[in-house]
Amino acid sequence: MRHTISLTVENQFGVLARVAGLFSGRGYNIESLSVAETLDPSVSKMTIVTSGDDKIIEQIIKQLNKLINSIKVVDLTVTDHVEREMVLIKVSASGESRTEVLRLVDIFRGKIVDVSPDTFVIELTGDEEKISAVLNLLKPLGVKDIVRTGKVAMQRTIQHDGKGDK
Amino acid sequence: MKMNGAKIFVESLKKEGVDTIFGYPGGVVLYIYDELYRSDIRHILVRHEQGAAHMADGYARATGKVGVCLVTSGPGATNTVTGLATAYMDSIPIVVFTGQVSTNLVGNDAFQEADIVGITRSCTKHNFLIKNVRDMARTIKEAFYLARTGRPGPVVVDIPKDITIDSAEFSYPDSIELPGYKPTYEGNMNQIKRAIDMILVSKKPVIYTGGGIISSGASKELLTFAGLLKAPVTNTLMGLGGFPGEHPQFLGMLGMHGTYAANMAVTHTDMLVAIGARFDDRVTGDINEFAPEAKIVHIDIDPTSISKNVEVDVPIVGNAKSILGEMNKLLKQDRRLKEFNREIEDWKMLIAQWKESHPLTYKEGGKLKPQFVIEQIYELTKGNAVITTEVGQNQMWTAQFYKFSKPRTFVTSGGLGTMGYGFPAAIGAKVALPEATVIDIAGDGSIQMNIQELATAVQYKINVVVAILNNNYLGMVRQWQSLFYGKRYSHTDMSHKPDFVKLADAYGARGYTVDTKKDVVPVMKDALKSKLPVLIDFRVEEEEDVYPMVPSGASLKKMLLA
Numbered sequence: 259m260r261h262t263i264s265l266t267v268e269n270q271f272g273v274l275a276r277v278a279g280l281f282s283g284r285g286y287n288i289e290s291l292s293v294a295e296t297l298d299p300s301v302s303k304m305t306i307v308t309s310g311d312d313k314i315i316e317q318i319i320k321q322l323n324k325l326i327n328s329i330k331v332v333d334l335t336v337t338d339h340v341e342r343e344m345v346l347i348k349v350s351a352s353g354e355s356r357t358e359v360l361r362l363v364d365i366f367r368g369k370i371v372d373v374s375p376d377t378f379v380i381e382l383t384g385d386e387e388k389i390s391a392v393l394n395l396l397k398p399l400g401v402k403d404i405v406r407t408g409k410v411a412m413q414r415t416i417q418h419d420g421k422g423d424k
Numbered sequence: 425m426k427m428n429g430a431k432i433f434v435e436s437l438k439k440e441g442v443d444t445i446f447g448y449p450g451g452v453v454l455y456i457y458d459e460l461y462r463s464d465i466r467h468i469l470v471r472h473e474q475g476a477a478h479m480a481d482g483y484a485r486a487t488g489k490v491g492v493c494l495v496t497s498g499p500g501a502t503n504t505v506t507g508l509a510t511a512y513m514d515s516i517p518i519v520v521f522t523g524q525v526s527t528n529l530v531g532n533d534a535f536q537e538a539d540i541v542g543i544t545r546s547c548t549k550h551n552f553l554i555k556n557v558r559d560m561a562r563t564i565k566e567a568f569y570l571a572r573t574g575r576p577g578p579v580v581v582d583i584p585k586d587i588t589i590d591s592a593e594f595s596y597p598d599s600i601e602l603p604g605y606k607p608t609y610e611g612n613m614n615q616i617k618r619a620i621d622m623i624l625v626s627k628k629p630v631i632y633t634g635g636g637i638i639s640s641g642a643s644k645e646l647l648t649f650a651g652l653l654k655a656p657v658t659n660t661l662m663g664l665g666g667f668p669g670e671h672p673q674f675l676g677m678l679g680m681h682g683t684y685a686a687n688m689a690v691t692h693t694d695m696l697v698a699i700g701a702r703f704d705d706r707v708t709g710d711i712n713e714f715a716p717e718a719k720i721v722h723i724d725i726d727p728t729s730i731s732k733n734v735e736v737d738v739p740i741v742g743n744a745k746s747i748l749g750e751m752n753k754l755l756k757q758d759r760r761l762k763e764f765n766r767e768i769e770d771w772k773m774l775i776a777q778w779k780e781s782h783p784l785t786y787k788e789g790g791k792l793k794p795q796f797v798i799e800q801i802y803e804l805t806k807g808n809a810v811i812t813t814e815v816g817q818n819q820m821w822t823a824q825f826y827k828f829s830k831p832r833t834f835v836t837s838g839g840l841g842t843m844g845y846g847f848p849a850a851i852g853a854k855v856a857l858p859e860a861t862v863i864d865i866a867g868d869g870s871i872q873m874n875i876q877e878l879a880t881a882v883q884y885k886i887n888v889v890v891a892i893l894n895n896n897y898l899g900m901v902r903q904w905q906s907l908f909y910g911k912r913y914s915h916t917d918m919s920h921k922p923d924f925v926k927l928a929d930a931y932g933a934r935g936y937t938v939d940t941k942k943d944v945v946p947v948m949k950d951a952l953k954s955k956l957p958v959l960i961d962f963r964v965e966e967e968e969d970v971y972p973m974v975p976s977g978a979s980l981k982k983m984l985l986a
Binding site for chain 2: 325
């Protein structure tokens with residue numbers, strides 16, 4: 259099963275290599291990994307998407323916790339969370355298909371960030387389902403290239419309804 | 425006070441109470457060596473950096489203190505990698521300081537440059553590259569702290585040359601700030617109570633303990649625990665010495681070359697209490713048939729060791745000494761204990777039968793038997809010695825026939841299985857404990873892997889005894905070839921080798937040859953009195969095998985007995 263893990267680490271050189279080395283050395287797989295500084299510049303946050311059975315995921319989380327530079331590990335899959343990914347799509351757009359592309363971009367609340375006589379570059383943010391839906395619709399029109407950021411994810415704040423925690 | 429990095433380095437080591445460094449100088453560590461020239465820290469000049477790392481490791485295992493090693497960049501650093509991996513697998517606290525090329529050259533493929541932080545990332549508990557002299561003292565403090573706390577392990581500190589020249593204000597930090605590192609020592613009380621409830625309703629318990637008993641100093645608590653339960657105890661290779669080898673409840677080692685009684689006991693137990701052990705494949709054999717009927721309580725300081733290889737019923741994360749202490753307190757007041765002691769009598773009878781029907785043994789006759797040599801070494805020292813081993817048959821026979829009775833008296837490379845480990849480790853142990861009798865039980869193959877350290881031992885008058893069980897083969901590999909590869913002895917013939925007596929003589933050590941049973945004791949006695957290091961060439965039976973043996977990957981009950 260796929261899991262999205264949020265990992266808070268000390269923002270030091272070599273930490274990414276330790277995390278990547280942990281996965282490669284033990285034969286775990288990384289589907290995507292994104293990393294950047296947090297509000298506190300001494301701390302970075304990684305979002306790692308990985309897969310494995312419960313036993314493997316348990317080991318991954320323990321091993322990540324064991325890294326000296328890791329501060330906090332949360333398996334977001336078992337909590338209520340928001341996930342987003344950004345994708346840049348270069349798509350053929352000449353003649354009639356230009357309006358078709360623009361319409362799709364509008365429906366999915368994307369943005370055109372680069373225009374040439376026969377291509378557009380689209381910026382689109384969303385969860386995995388949305389991004390694959392758009393890609394499926396654009397493919398017949400001629401997708402030339404895509405770049406995805408990999409997932410970033412965040413735990414939702416618990417909502418209060420006045421009767422205690424939900 | 426302002427001082428240069430080299431001076432800060434030496435002052436920091438003093439603050440850590442370091443009395444001995446095992447090292448080898450080179451270009452980028454010259455400022456540090458210049459500072460050591462003026463310092464009263466003892467430096468043991470090795471003949472190969474691998475030796476230095478194993479010596480630091482032997483020093484650490486014999487004392488529990490952190491072993492320290494200092495080498496130059498590039499090949500000096502890479503030569504310590506086997507030593508680091510050895511210490512990492514067995515959770516041994518050492519700190520290895522490696523020189524590095526100056527920071528402006530790092531990444532330039534400079535002379536004697538190696539990315540040692542990258543290379544050692546997967547065989548150290550943690551490692552550091554110091555990029556500013558202001559970080560020197562704090563990094564050294566953190567390195568020692570990480571090495572000895574939690575689950576201990578090796579730490580590398582890489583120091584570029586310019587950092588040893590740059591100056592900074594020296595003040596050694598009082599406290600550690602590692603936000604992501606908080607080892608758990610105290611066990612969760614609810615889990616401890618659950619474990620006791622589970623144990624006290626069992627009928628066929630076995631206590632299975634490993635290196636965690638030694639590293640946490642829990643052998644007294646273990647003795648009390650076993651005494652209260654009156655249950656049988658088995659040790660892993662790393663756990664030997666954690667429980668008295670002559671104790672009536674002791675089953676001996678378990679696993680691939682474990683005793684019949686130990687392997688049968690874990691196969692039939694209904695309650696396995698694992699303490700500071702990690703269910704290694706050499707212990708479990710076929711994991712699906714390991715302790716199939718047992719509930720398992722697992723006490724370990726490292727959460728990643730728990731439920732890694734086998735599912736456990738009650739995990740308890742923490743320090744074995746403290747958890748056993750708590751369990752003993754509770755057991756002493758527990759009214760169910762007497763009943764439990766009575767209930768397990770049948771089980772103990774069965775175990776006694778297994779012990780009696782299949783004791784550790786070997787066939788007399790023919791040439792000198794390696795097991796006999798070890799028995800005699802045991803009789804002569806009665807457990808009052810530090811015994812190191814190389815790896816292979818010599819190691820397994822030592823584990824079987826030397827009855828270790830005290831912790832930190834058995835020094836062996838368990839997890840990594842490093843040939844060439846035992847001799848430098850013996851030197852390290854003897855440096856740490858100059859009054860102790862230290863004996864390396866070696867094979868004729870392994871001893872040649874770090875034989876150069878004879879020069880170190882002679883130079884510093886480190887009078888260790890090396891008992892070479894010389895069978896003209898890489899014995900353990902030959903044994904596998906004999907049993908599983910149709911006796912095709914592919915490249916395991918070691919008959920071409922130096923004359924060990926002449927070799928000892930050439931180095932300025934003493935050498936003996938022993939061919940017969942009657943010479944074993946007199947020569948050993950002589951050797952133990954020697955002020956010089958001694959090599960003894962015991963010419964033993966060439967094709968003697970280690971038994972019992974569980975073939976690799978087979979169930980523990982499928983032991984080959986002879």
